[in-house]
C-alpha cells in the first residue's frame with residue numbers, strides 16, 4: 268500500500284480504492300479577464316495550481332487510476348440556483364449575468380468549462396454541481412460506491428470554499444481525504460494557509476495535507 272509524507276502523519280492509500288478529484292478548475296474562476304478577476308481577485312493565486320495538477324493528472328492517468336472532475340454551475344434557466352446563492356456578489360456580476368466568457372457559471376458556456384490545460388479525457392467522470400460541495404445534489408456518492416472508492420485525493424479551487432466543503436461532506440460520508448497543497452488554490456493567501464491548517468489540525472480532523480510530487484512518486488513505485 269503506497270504511503271506519502273503528509274500532515275499530520277503519513278497517508279496510506281490503496282490504489283484500487285482511491286480516486287483523484289479535481290474541483291472546479293473552470294475558466295470562469297481561473298482565466299485572466301474572467302469572472303473571478305472581475306470581482307477583484309488575483310487569479311495568479313489559482314493559476315499556480317495548473318502546472319502541478321497537470322503533472323499529477325498525467326501520472327494518475329498513466330497509472331490507470333480513476334479521475335473525477337467537477338464543475339460548479341447552473342442550468343440556463345437558473346432553476347437549480349436558490350436566491351440565497353443568486354443574490355450574492357456585485358450587481359451585474361452575478362451567476363447568469365453576461366461575462367467575458369459567456370453567462371457566468373452557466374452550463375454550456377465557455378467560461379463554465381474546465382481550462383484547456385486540464386480538460387477531461389474520454390472515460391473520465393465530470394460532475395456538474397449546483398453547490399459548493401461535490402456531494403450535494405449530484406451523483407458523486409453513487410459513483411464512488413459503485414467503484415468501491417474509499418479514499419479521495421482532493422485538488423482544485425478554491426481551497427476554503429468548494430475544496431473545503433467537499434472534504435467536509437466526504438468526511439461525514441466516511442471517505443479518507445488527502446488534500447494537495449500545491450494543487451489547491453485560494454484567491455486569498457491567508458485563506459489558503461489557514462484552510463490547509465484546518466484540514467490537518469487536531470490529528471487530521473478533516474484529513475491529511477501533502478504535496479503532489481510525493482503522490483506522484485508513490486503511485487509510480
Ligand code: C5J
Nearest residue numbers: 291339424425428429
Ligand atoms: C467559489 C469554488 N469560490 N469553486 N467556488 O465560489 O470554490
